[in-house]
Amino acid sequence: MEIIKKRVKLREKVIAEAREWAGRLPLKVTAILVGSYARGDFNLWSDIDIILISDSFEGNPIQRLKELNVLPAYQIIPLTPGEFKRLLEKKDPLAVEALKIRGDLKRGH
Numbered sequence: 682m683e684i685i686k687k688r689v690k691l692r693e694k695v696i697a698e699a700r701e702w703a704g705r706l707p708l709k710v711t712a713i714l715v716g717s718y719a720r721g722d723f724n725l726w727s728d729i730d731i732i733l734i735s736d737s738f739e740g741n742p743i744q745r746l747k748e749l750n751v752l753p754a755y756q757i758i759p760l761t762p763g764e765f766k767r768l769l770e771k772k773d774p775l776a777v778e779a780l781k782i783r784g785d786l787k788r789g790h
Contacts, residue, residue, distance in 0.1 A: 692721060695729055702752055708737040713779040716756075728756040732779045734765050 695718055703712035716730030717723035729752075738745050738761050745759040758775065760768070768776035 688721075692718060692723070698752070699729060699731055699755075702755075703731070703733070706733075706749065708735055710735040710737075713782055715775050715778050715782065719778070719782055728754050730756045730775070731758070732765070732775065733757060733759045734762055735759070736762060 696714060699712070699714055703710060711734040713732045713734070714730070715732055717727040718729050733749075738759055742759050746757060749757060749759065751757050765776060765779075769780060
């Protein structure tokens with residue numbers, strides 16, 4: 682049980698840090714934690730995957746990343762709403778997961 686409690690605390694810490702980081706960004710974004718930390722099946726080598734969606738993004742994703750102060754161990758996917766919609770239309774696994782997570786959060790899960 683102690684290991685499970687430690688993993689829950691670590692996950693909560695990571696989520697709080699990610700929320701704080703996204704809140705400090707100089708633009709309005711929707712930040713969605715996806716991947717192993719969102720599912721709870723992370724390990725020592727897992728990165729923290731976050732999809733950022735914003736109307737304010739310009740240029741290509743590489744240029745966008747250069748403008749963001751990304752924390753170590755974070756994997757950021759900066760998208761415009763249109764790009765995210767196109768990924769959903771293609772049934773991209775991370776986009777589908779993000780949509781499911783957002784829906785779960787809105788329902789209180």
